Amino acid sequence: MPELPEVEVVRAGVEHWVSGRTVDDVAVLHPRSVRRHTAGAGDFSLRLKERSFTAVRRRGKYLWLELDSGDAMLAHLGMSGQLLVQPREHAAERHQRVRIGLGPAERELRFVDQRTFGHLLIGPLVEDARGGSAGVPAVIGHIALDPLEPEFDDDVFSASLRRRRTGIKRALLDQSLISGVGNIYADEALWRARLHWARPTAGLRRPQVSDLLKHLRDVLREALSAGGTSFDSLYVNVNGESGYFERGLKAYGRAGRPCERCGAAIRREVFMNRSSYSCPGCQRAPRS
DNA sequence: CATTAAACCTGCGGGC
């Protein structure tokens, strides 16, 4: 569900509530939510207990809470994950999976996840092989820099992109090439750049890649300013509030409605077992 | 190595 803007909204909210707090209670209510913490739920809890949160960082769609132990709690929201900060006495959400008490405040951090594609794990921070100044969780070493990180290098990205023998949307969704982009913002950036999702990456010119990156950064920042995109109650910030960028979408979810640029009806096509929305008038399909 | 399809889950809305 959540892509870079939504995860950044969550990160900022989590940072506000957990910084300087000490964990006084942990409850893992569903083992699947910590399945990637290979040492098990008991070890997960043990590594959090009595530890304090020192910072909250993000790369792409991953966020992590640094601990004073040198470890970090990594979180990925998957398709339906939420991190909520609630008063301890607040009723349990239907799909509550993990609960973390924040001492001495009378609040707790809750991981709620309907589809359980998301996960939490505790692991060590290591030097960032991709050039960032801060440490990153060892298990996300395969995740590329995201386009809003200052170290993201447009030239390196352009060269990597053109070495690929695939289509542009598949490449944008590949988190080892560029991170943070999902189905919504890939379609929105491609609409803005007037590129069809199947356009071969190998044939793109450097200026086209630059233009695409500009539009991608624009749409990500605009969505962030609007609090993210919420189609329903599945994406909310830590206070349970929806974002309102849905009104800013030009292609995603607009099948049959007129393109705001040329008036042609936006089309929906199934690609990679998911929907792709584009304008037949201004995003021409490649030959073959 | 690069690339792509399948699997992992729950819930909702539409058609019959």
Place this chain on the structure above:
DNA sequence: TGCCCGCAGGTTTAAT
């Protein structure tokens, strides 16, 4: 009313 189908913001794993 109930059942079946398709669909949903994603990633990992396995197969080609």
